[in-house]
Amino acid sequence: MWWTLPTSNSSLLERLQASEINFASLLSGLLALADESAALARQYYRNPNALEVKKKSDSTPVTEADEAIHRLLLKCLPDLLPGVPVLSEECDAQQLAHRLTWTDCWVVDPLDGTREFIERTDQFTINIALCLDGIAELGLISVPCEGRHWLGVVGDGAACFNEPVIGHERESTVIAARRHSSDQALKLLASHRHHPDKVHRFMQAICDGLAPVERLNSGSAVKFCLLADGRADIYPRNSACSEWDVAAGDALVRAAGGRVTDLSGEPLVYNRRDSLRADNFIAAADPSINFAALLSC
Numbered sequence: 001m002w003w004t005l006p007t008s009n010s011s012l013l014e015r016l017q018a019s020e021i022n023f024a025s026l027l028s029g030l031l032a033l034a035d036e037s038a039a040l041a042r043q044y045y046r047n048p049n050a051l052e053v054k055k056k057s058d059s060t061p062v063t064e065a066d067e068a069i070h071r072l073l074l075k076c077l078p079d080l081l082p083g084v085p086v087l088s089e090e091c092d093a094q095q096l097a098h099r100l101t102w103t104d105c106w107v108v109d110p111l112d113g114t115r116e117f118i119e120r121t122d123q124f125t126i127n128i129a130l131c132l133d134g135i136a137e138l139g140l141i142s143v144p145c146e147g148r149h150w151l152g153v154v155g156d157g158a159a160c161f162n163e164p165v166i167g168h169e170r171e172s173t174v175i176a177a178r179r180h181s182s183d184q185a186l187k188l189l190a191s192h193r194h195h196p197d198k199v200h201r202f203m204q205a206i207c208d209g210l211a212p213v214e215r216l217n218s219g220s221a222v223k224f225c226l227l228a229d230g231r232a233d234i235y236p237r238n239s240a241c242s243e244w245d246v247a248a249g250d251a252l253v254r255a256a257g258g259r260v261t262d263l264s265g266e267p268l269v270y271n272r273r274d275s276l277r278a279d280n281f282i283a284a285a286d287p288s289i290n291f292a293a294l295l296s297c
Contacts, residue, residue, distance in 0.1 A: 001159070001172065001174065002153075002156045002157035002159070002174070003023075003024065003027050003151075003153075003156070003157075003159065003172075004024060005156075006023055007023045007153060007155070007156055008155045008156055009137055009138075009153055009154055009155040009156060010155075011132040011133065011135070011137050012130070012132065012137050012138065012153065015081070015084070015104060015132055016081075018083075019081055019082050019083060019084075021080075021081060021082075026080055026081060027151065027153075029079075029080045030080060030128065030140055030151070031140075031149060031151065031161055031170070033072075033073070033076050033077070033080070033128075034126065034128070034140055034142045034149045035149075035163050035164070036072065036076075037069050037072055037073065037110075037126050037142060037144075038126060038142045038143075038144035038147070038149075038163065039144075039163075040065070040068055040069055040072060041065055041069060041111065041117075041124070041126065041144040042144050042145070044063065044064060044065035044068070045065070045117065045120070045144070045145070048118075048120060051063055051064060051065070051118075052064050053118060060114070061114050061115060061118060062090070062114060063111070063114060063117065063118065065110075065111055065117065066089075066090055066110050066111040066114060067090055067110075069110035069111055069126060070088050070089070070090035070091075070108075070110040072110075073086065073088060073106075073108050073110055073128070074086050074088060074091075077106050077108070077128070081106075081130070084104050084105060084106060084130070085099070085102050085105050085106070086105065086106045086108055087099055087102075087105045087106065087107050087108065087243075087244070087271055087276075088106075088108040088109070088110060088244065089108070089109045089110065089242065089244045090110055099271055100271065100272075100274075102271060103132075103133055104130070104131065104132045104133065105131055105270075105271055106128065106129065106130055106131075107129040107130075107131050107136070107243055107244050107247040107248070107270055107271065108127065108128050108129070108244055109125075109126070109127040109221075109242075109244035109245055109248075110126060111124060111125075111126065112124060112125045112126070112127045112220045112221045112244075112245055113125060113219050113220025113221070113222075116219045116220055121219055122145035122146075123218065123219025123220055123222055124143075124144070124145075124219065124220050125141050125142060125143055125144075125220045125221040125222060125225075126140075126141070126142040126144065127139075127140075127141055127221050127244060127245070127247070127248035127249070128140040128141075128142075128248055129244075129247035129248040129250070129251055129270075130251075131247055131270040131271060134269040134270055134271065134272045135267065135269065135270070136154075136247045136248070136250040136251035136254075136268070136270060137153065137154050137251055138151075138152070138153045138154070138251055138255075139151070139152050139224075139247065139248035139249060139250065139251030139252035139255065140152075140248060140252075141221050141222075141224060141225055141248050141249060141252060143222060143225065147162060147163040148160055148161065148162055148163065149161045149163070150175070150224075150225045150228055150229070150252055151252070152228065152251055152252040152253075152254070152255025152256055153251070153255050154251055154254045154255045155255070156255065157174060157176075157255060157256070158174070158175050158176070158228050158229075158252055158255040158256035158257075159172050159173060159174050159175055160172065160173045160175050160225075160229060175228055175229040175230065175256055176228075176229075176230060176256050176257050177227055177228055177229075177230060177253060177256040177257045177258035177285035177286070178230040178233070178285050178286070179285070179286045179288070180210075180211070180233060180285075180286045180288075180289060182211065184211075185211060185212040185213060185214045186206060186210065186211050186212070186213045186214070186233040186234060187213075187214050187215075187216045187231070187232040187233045187234075188206065188213050188214065188215055188216065188232075188233065188234050188235070188236070189216050189217075189218055189223040189226060189227070189232050189234065189235040190215055190216070190217060190218075190235075191217065191218070191219060191223075206234070206291070206294055206295070210289065210294060216231075216232055218232075221245065221248065221249050223235045223249070223283075224248070224249025224250075224252050224253055224283060225249075225252070227249075227253050227256070227258055227283055227284070227285050228252045228253050228255070228256035228258065229256070230285070232285065233284065233285045233286065234282065234283070234284045234285070234291055235282070235283040235284075236281075236282045236283075236291070236295060237280055237281050237282075237283075238263065238280040239280075240277060241277070241278050242276050242277055242278055243270050243271065243276050243277070243278045244276075245278060246268065246278045246281065247268075247270050249283065250268055250281075250283070253283050253284075253285075256285075257285075257287070258283065258284055258285045258286070258287060259282075259283075259284050259286075259287035260281060260282070260283045260284075261281065261282055261292055262279040262280060262281055262282075262292075263279075263280050263281070263282065263292055263295065264292060265290065265292040265293070268281060282295065
């Protein structure tokens with residue numbers, strides 16, 4: 001399996017050598033941290049009556065679960081790769097004051113889909129990306145309610161890992177984004193909150209230029225998992241989101257053989273601007289299809 005072999009990602013290899021860290025050790029440590037983070041998320045999720053919900057300055061909700069997972073990741077990620085700082089959604093301004101001087105960093109959303117968490121839809125995730133020189137090279141998305149983690153390293157591959165059962169080895173499955181077949185409809189991913197007119201325009205543009213399209217609703221970064229493991233074809237986004245919402249999914253989909261670009265077809269970059277708002281993007285399973293050109297028409 002790819003995760004038992006040396007990495008072929010040159011940027012990651014250079015970072016590992018500089019830190020004197022083994023590739024397999026990094027991945028196993030990251031999966032163990034994902035296990036612990038997912039278990040912590042479920043503790044809060046199973047006791048909703050005791051969950052405190054607050055509003056941040058931008059009026060988005062934040063819960064005790066967000067903050068607890070943030071503290072865990074902030075404590076443990078630097079141990080996995082010394083010298084690499086953590087850029088988390090729940091970091092304060094002081095913690096991020098010098099972030100633009102960071103060449104490499106972890107980009108983390110401790111709880112992506114806080115509204116889904118509060119509404120108890122099961123569609124929330126924990127997102128962890130390793131960005132090297134502005135590019136997402138490693139991505140992990142944990143879905144606590146499924147007890148599974150999707151992990152990919154660009155250039156190496158992607159896999160879905162189950163949380164381990166006591167007394168048994170961790171189960172894993174290699175995954176790959178699917179290629180479009182002319183005899184099947186394309187599955188377009190959207191959130192149930194996305195405006196229906198906007199989604200319809202995306203669907204019509206693809207249908208006119210390529211093939212029939214079916215809408216598939218999914219919450220949070222689960223959409224990237226569906227692309228990476230072959231259950232969907234495209235996830236276009238032209239509404240506001242932040243870099244920590246995207247980075248892990250970007251790396252995961254590309255590791256699985258897909259493509260993620262901005263709306264002009266260029267790669268996404270992270271922690272390179274004053275704003276942490278992410279570019280509008282198109283994540284696609286089949287990299288041979290120029291969806292950016294289709295959707296710009």
